[in-house]
Amino acid sequence: MKHTLFVLFCLLMTASCSTAGPATAPPTEHDIGRLLMVGFRGTSLEECPDLGDHLENGRIGGVILFDYDVPSHSTRRNIESPQQLAQLTAALQNTASHPLLIAIDQEGGAVCRLKPSRGFRQTPSAAELGRLNDPDSTYRSACVTAETLRAMGINLNFAPVVDLDINPDNPVIGGLGRSFSHDPDTVAVHARQTIRAMEEAGIITALKHFPGHGSSATDTHKDFTDISGSWKKTELTPYANLIDHGYRGMIMTAHVYNSQLDRQYPATLSHSTISGLLRDSLGFGGVVISDDLQMNAVASHYELETAIRLALQAGVDILLFANNSTYDPEIVDKVHTIIRRLIDNGSIPPERIEQSARRIDALMGHNAEHQ
Template sequence: MIMIGFAHDSASAKQHRQLVKLISDGRVGGVMYLKYNVKSQNDVARMNKDFSTANSALAPLIAIDQEGGVVERLTSAVGFKEIPRARDVALNMDKDSAKALYTDLAKRMRKLGFNTNFGPVVDLIINKNNPIIAKYGRSFSSRADITAKFATSFIDGHHQHGMITALKHFPGHGSSAADSHLGFVDISQSWVEAEYEPFETLIKAGKADMVMAGHLFHKGYVRDGEGQVPASLSPVALTTVLRQGMGFNGVIISDDMEMGAITKHFGFEDAIVRAVNAGNDILLFSNTVKPSLGLPDRILAVLEAEAQRDPAFAAKIKASYKRIVALKNRLQ
């Protein structure tokens, strides 16, 4: 249930051996790359080989944000061929040429040892002045059908090379007027029902491996007495709407739990407990606030203490474990 980022960029680093041991001991279930982890393709391949073989019982998810355009961790600076942003793909390609593009991307990522790509973005361009989605062309379209079509090309291309994908950012970041990396984002007045549609379409088609929960507040997700919680910490959003309403039985992964929308409003322990109770299976920590490989044990301590205190919480952990194992078994 724990996926973390890390600070090193070489398999010879002392921290690398420590992280590999955490995976081997079953204390970390996945790792996430940021751009500063990528020194060269050879270094990445060496690190990923160690990660992937560290735990023979249950391989880790080795994840990266490689959407295309501005959101790419593997870049031409290290000799990796970059691809266009989603908006340009939708404007200039058909679904077959898009699938070929994403199939080739997945092949090259898999060759380096990655097995998970945090994409496709299925947010809609509702607010053309959106500072984090529309501004960078990260969304395919303002239309749900076009977005779902090109997201399918993305997913199918990745599946062809055994890569896991993640629909993001539920319930939709495309109407927001702010960036949830920085702080609290309220979409109550701007969000529209159509933003659900790409998620629903892809879930019904069996294309959704994971859904990433966005740190987006909507007053419709708030229960009496609960206060303002973003969708990523809301049982209404993730359990009632996504699981029960849309029938999604796969893995829900939180967006980075160290983003401002979480850290500025919730304490460490509180955020973790709320995230699991809401329905998240994997807790993603970029490990950038105070980088430390002691972070997983801090998270585990919270999970274990709450599981001992609350049988319902323990049951949620067991259910998450089953979903994560089912997903990882597809990697074997």
């Protein structure tokens, strides 16, 4: 009898093992690279051979372009003229082993990397469009930007800003005219027109800065920014509105600390804010990208490995290292080494990398349908 039971037990175990799904394979260098976006110095690929190697080997999934190099206080960075920029982006895309995200901050007004002084058209700020409050005008302005980006080979615009103009003295939002309005419904209306124009041209958008940066009194580029006492739940309204209307682009996190949402971590590093609030409560299933992880609100308070671990555990899909607060030519190697170590020691399961890769693939596939 005991022998019979033992045989039955073995058969059941064999059947159970045979029907279990295969374990997730360890992420490849290419898999990890999809989650990494970096900034670089150079107006041509020949000026940055290390970047070319990373592109060929699939070690990065995206790049971000600037017209000004902050660490060196130089106007020479990536953008000189329309012709030069189009040649640069074509070389980047042709060198990459997979479709590359080429990103820029082209909001309009003060935050524009494609400036008239470099041969590009001037576009109004969000604040100007919000005061006019004509959605058709916002759409037409966004069409001009979208057409320019498409012609330049740029496929991701870190816009529109959906922060509310709660604090007009805010040095990084209200003070720069980056918000459409203090009213969340007005912000959502104008953001929707911007998204529409970009999507029609095959440009991916990124709503920012979640969960809201408009009430802050300080700048996350410079240091720790606490909005615990000023943040209002209405700052989530534009996100909820756009997600409910089927928003399919990205959402960028803010490095703001908000004890109403997380008593320990700033939003970018907060599981309760990203996975809990944004994904579970608001229902966003798309790509989440961090704001620049070299900004002082994060970099001055967290070791690089800690910031990467917390961001990935929080639910961030793409880690942005703009290389324009500080410049680290070895950032790609460092991030790959850290992520591999986090996977090996069990801090980040392979499934977490695969999850982000699937979201990025879905986004790129959706965008390809509109090109």
